[in-house]
Amino acid sequence: MTASEIQLASRLSAVKPSASMAASLAARALRAQGTDVIDLGLGEPDFPTPRHVIEAAHDAALAGQTLYTAAAGTPALRAAIAAKFRNENGFDCSPDDITVANGAKQIIFNALMATLNDGDEVILPAPYFVSYPEMVKLLGGTPVMPVCPAEGGFRLTPEILQSAITPRTRWLFLNMPGNPSGAVYSEAELQALGAVLARHPQIMVLSDEIYEHILFDGRSFLSFARACPDLRPRSLIVNGVAKAYAMTGWRIGYAAGPSALIRAMNTVQSQSVTSVAAPMQAAALAALTGPQDCVATFRAAFERRRDLVVRGINAIPGLTLAPPEGAFYAYIGCAGLIGRRTPAGGLLADDTAVVQYLLNHAHVGAVPGAAYGLSPYFRISTATSDVLLQDAIDRIARAVSALSEAK
Numbered sequence: 001m002t003a004s005e006i007q008l009a010s011r012l013s014a015v016k017p018s019a020s021m022a023a024s025l026a027a028r029a030l031r032a033q034g035t036d037v038i039d040l041g042l043g044e045p046d047f048p049t050p051r052h053v054i055e056a057a058h059d060a061a062l063a064g065q066t067l068y069t070a071a072a073g074t075p076a077l078r079a080a081i082a083a084k085f086r087n088e089n090g091f092d093c094s095p096d097d098i099t100v101a102n103g104a105k106q107i108i109f110n111a112l113m114a115t116l117n118d119g120d121e122v123i124l125p126a127p128y129f130v131s132y133p134e135m136v137k138l139l140g141g142t143p144v145m146p147v148c149p150a151e152g153g154f155r156l157t158p159e160i161l162q163s164a165i166t167p168r169t170r171w172l173f174l175n176m177p178g179n180p181s182g183a184v185y186s187e188a189e190l191q192a193l194g195a196v197l198a199r200h201p202q203i204m205v206l207s208d209e210i211y212e213h214i215l216f217d218g219r220s221f222l223s224f225a226r227a228c229p230d231l232r233p234r235s236l237i238v239n240g241v242a243k244a245y246a247m248t249g250w251r252i253g254y255a256a257g258p259s260a261l262i263r264a265m266n267t268v269q270s271q272s273v274t275s276v277a278a279p280m281q282a283a284a285l286a287a288l289t290g291p292q293d294c295v296a297t298f299r300a301a302f303e304r305r306r307d308l309v310v311r312g313i314n315a316i317p318g319l320t321l322a323p324p325e326g327a328f329y330a331y332i333g334c335a336g337l338i339g340r341r342t343p344a345g346g347l348l349a350d351d352t353a354v355v356q357y358l359l360n361h362a363h364v365g366a367v368p369g370a371a372y373g374l375s376p377y378f379r380i381s382t383a384t385s386d387v388l389l390q391d392a393i394d395r396i397a398r399a400v401s402a403l404s405e406a407k
Contacts, residue, residue, distance in 0.1 A: 014137045018130055023355070027365030038392045039365040040380035043179065043329060044248040047301075049283075050294045053245065056286030057279040065278040071270035072262070073100030073254070077281045080288045081254050089212075089223040091232070093256045099265050100276050100284075104210050104240040104253030107265075109135050110272075111206060111236055111255070112171075114264035116141040120170040125156040126373030127331065129179045129208070133373070141170070145373045150322065150333065154181035154374075158192045165200055172197065174224060175208040177215060180331040180372050180379040182306075182324025184219055187227050194228035204261075205235045210253075211327040213244040213295050216303045219325060225256070233258050243328075244295050245287040252276060252284040302328045305382045305389055312393035316400050328383040331369070335376050340403040348403070351376040362399035364392045 023041035031037040072078065078095035086092055101107045108131075116122075118140040124132045126145045133143035146164040148154050161172070174193075177184050185193075197203055207224035215221055225237050240253035255262075269275070306323065309330045313321040318336030334354050341347055342361065348354050352368040355378050359365055369377030382389060 011138055011140065015134045018134075023359075023365050023367045026359060030359065030363070035363055037359070037363045037365060038384075038388055038395070040382075040384065040392060041365040041367050043243075043327075043381045043383055045243065045246040045298060045328070045383045046385060047246040047294075047298055049246050049250070050287070050291070052290050053247065053283045053286045056290075057250075057283040060282035061279045065282060067278060069275045069278050069281060071266045071275050072096075072098070073276060074278070074281050074285075077254075077285045077288075080285050081256070084288050085223075085225075085237070085256055089221075089226055089237075091223065091225040091229065094259075097259050097262050098254060098256050099262050099269070100252065100254045100281065101265075101269060102251040102253070102273060102276055103242065104208065104238050104255075105131055105135075106251075106269075106273070107238050107240075107253040107255045108132075108206065108208070109139075110265040110268045111257075111261065112136060112139045112141065113268045114261065115204070116170060119168060121166060121168040122171040122173065123161070123164045123169060124173050124373070125160070127154060127178070127181050127369065127377070128173070128373055129175055130367070130371045132173055142168070144169070147374055148183075149374075153322075153325075154178060154183040154331070155185060155189060156193060158196045161193055161196050165196075165203070167202075169200065169203050171204050171206055173206045173208065176224075177211040177324075177326025179211065179327055180329045180367075180369075180377075182327045182329060182331070184215065184325040185222070185227075187222050190222065190224055190227035194231055197228075197231060201234075203234070205231060206238060207235060208238045210238065210240050210243050212239065214299055214302050214328060215326040216306055216323070217325070236261060241284050241287045244298070246294070246298065247283070247287065250280050250283055252280055254284075302382065305384075305386060306330075308386055308389055309380070309382050309393065312390065312397075316393075316397045318400055318403075319396075328381060330380050330382055331372075331377050332380065333377055334369075337400065337403065338376050340405060343402050343404075351378050354378055358396060358399055361402065362392075362395040364395050364399075 027039035078098045122136045136143045212221040236257035242248045320333035355368045366378045369375040
């Protein structure tokens, strides 16, 4: 059988690879040719994983913790996660209502695999994380992507939510602080959404809270589970250690939810990856129960970098950036560049063209807003050094100044 004769599943025809990974790979390919590229496509902290976390994984492996664990995760890790939710987020759950997977993305995938039937709808407020709609489509669902404009802080409102609901709606996804926008919801805003959901008991809520510790300007985090306790029986609270502890490559995500859903997700996991590697779970346990000073240190650095990028981008004619309230991204408005021409005569027709121009001319890797469901914007990660961010801003400024008005 030749490659052209391989029959792929029809469901893949509507699914695209990760846009952020594709942007990063394009930057790496250019770098491999000898070009000095600043890759701001992927969102992962540039800090090393804390040493005590690494040592915990090493010690666990040396102690023989190298066998399968329960699909849901080790009892010690699930107990620590339950304590984390109780102490940090203000809601109680049993370790039996917690599951651990290979990253928050797999948590979400398992939840959708366990619940979606063909044609079920999932509301994904735009701008949304790039993988949300692709996972929904891969599992037979239909993404519904209402736009939440910049004028409203990129936040979902009760009116927008209500207009997106149909009898086929199965899930609402919330992401706070948001990727790519950095949007954060107040208690009143979450409760207003909860009031709409209370009228639609068939809808479950997936609250992706993985950036909870990366908040700026003195904000404090409020979990959806705490804001809307009456909806706990149909809410899945998703989190992980990747962002707060600089552990993206360790692949540890976790969630708390209703027991029936958690059991179904564990069944999916047991028949796919079996479990998360035991030493990785030991590392996550150390992250959650060990010294927490790194969390504050990282947050302070991310806020400083946010401020640097906001100042620099807003000084470039044609670009706009409201200060993100959390996470480590800048979702940059580029409407002022659409319709302009590059030095080679190319037309910047959309944000995809803008991103391609920045890569080729400024040698800065970014992700187009089209990948997040809202244009014309582009996203850069601010989770890298101040020096690289300043260099990237300077390069973007020079590239923008080289554009000309379309004739």
